[in-house]
Amino acid sequence: MSYNLLKGKKGIIFGALDEKSIAWKVAKRAHEEGAEFVLTNAPLAMRMGEIKKLAEECNAEIVPADATSVEDLENLFTKSQEILGGKIDFVLHSIGMSPNIRKGKSYGDLNYDWFLKTLDVSALSFHKLMQVAEKQDALNEWSSIVALSYIAAQRVFPDYTDMSQAKAVLESIARNYGYRLGKLKNVRVNTISQSPTKTTAGTGVGGFDVFYDYADKMSPLGNASAEACADYTISLFSDLTKMVTMQNLMHDGGFSSMGISEDIINSMQK
Numbered sequence: 001m002s003y004n005l006l007k008g009k010k011g012i013i014f015g016a017l018d019e020k021s022i023a024w025k026v027a028k029r030a031h032e033e034g035a036e037f038v039l040t041n042a043p044l045a046m047r048m049g050e051i052k053k054l055a056e057e058c059n060a061e062i063v064p065a066d067a068t069s070v071e072d073l074e075n076l077f078t079k080s081q082e083i084l085g086g087k088i089d090f091v092l093h094s095i096g097m098s099p100n101i102r103k104g105k106s107y108g109d110l111n112y113d114w115f116l117k118t119l120d121v122s123a124l125s126f127h128k129l130m131q132v133a134e135k136q137d138a139l140n141e142w143s144s145i146v147a148l149s150y151i152a153a154q155r156v157f158p159d160y161t162d163m164s165q166a167k168a169v170l171e172s173i174a175r176n177y178g179y180r181l182g183k184l185k186n187v188r189v190n191t192i193s194q195s196p197t198k199t200t201a202g203t204g205v206g207g208f209d210v211f212y213d214y215a216d217k218m219s220p221l222g223n224a225s226a227e228a229c230a231d232y233t234i235s236l237f238s239d240l241t242k243m244v245t246m247q248n249l250m251h252d253g254g255f256s257s258m259g260i261s262e263d264i265i266n267s268m269q270k
């Protein structure tokens with residue numbers, strides 16, 4: 001159902017790789033809600049992914065950008081304002097990648113060059129895009145910026161290795177840049193801490209199926225789907241949440257407040 005929540009708003013959506021991507025679902029919902037936006041992803045992902053299909057469905061243009069490259073981000077924000085005919089009202093950062101996880105490195109055997117790459121792609125890119133937007137004065141008053149996080153920023157999930165630190169940095173950047181952009185232009189900046197979700201990035205983490213089922217059994221509402229995450233993201237882009245900023249918002253069916261659930265007790269009983 002559409003409520004025209006984003007009618008007249010212009011945005012940039014990072015990270016739609018394929019139909020399973022959370023960013024893909026956000027783009028579809030943003031289109032339904034009347035937004036106009038530019039889609040972006042790393043040049044390599046463009047070749048491998050299906051972003052062109054999404055762009056046609058959403059009547060959106062694509063501007064490739066490696067989110068670790070300030071030059072690419074400058075080009076992205078400049079072109080997006082040209083394409084959309086004005087400043088930006090919302091940005092979604094839906095980007096995560098760890099070479100250490102990809103190569104199956106354990107926490108006691110991390111490659112530090114890759115660790116830095118993890119931080120750059122998954123966290124510093126969030127600072128970079130906001131710094132570029134600020135320097136270009138590319139954001140409208142009361143615009144909204146959202147990045148996607150995971151509870152491994154606060155709790156230990158052994159197979160999440162260096163991505164745990166990346167998410168902690170990401171959430172800290174949201175608070176610190178949220179202060180700055182709030183004072184400058186009433187811009188709000190938040191992270192959404194999403195349940196495990198069956199996407200390319202999600203299922204790349206070792207033991208994913210087990211902690212997906214575990215989180216589902218722990219959460220009174222079950223795991224939040226990618227579609228539900230898209231709905232929540234749209235609410236944060238809308239004018240209905242103007243005073244929410246510098247928050248890490250749990251979108252997890254209740255998981256983060258649980259100690260143990262009856263479902264888990266029952267599954268452990270001998």
Ligand SMILES: NC(=O)c1ccc[n+]([C@@H]2O[C@H](COP(=O)([O-])OP(=O)(O)OC[C@H]3O[C@@H](n4cnc5c(N)ncnc54)[C@H](O)[C@@H]3O)[C@@H](O)[C@H]2O)c1
Binds near residue numbers: 021022045121150195
């Ligand atoms: N899937 C989950 O279980 C889960 C749970 C909580 C949070 N998240 C977060 O949600 C976000 C989106 O992930 P997803 O689950 O939709 O998976 P996904 O694999 O569909 O999306 C990850 C995206 O990051 C992009 N990316 C990687 N390197 C990039 C770079 N250098 N420049 C620009 N883009 C780059 C990829 O191309 C891809 O589109 C990530 O931040 C992820 O950590 C996912």
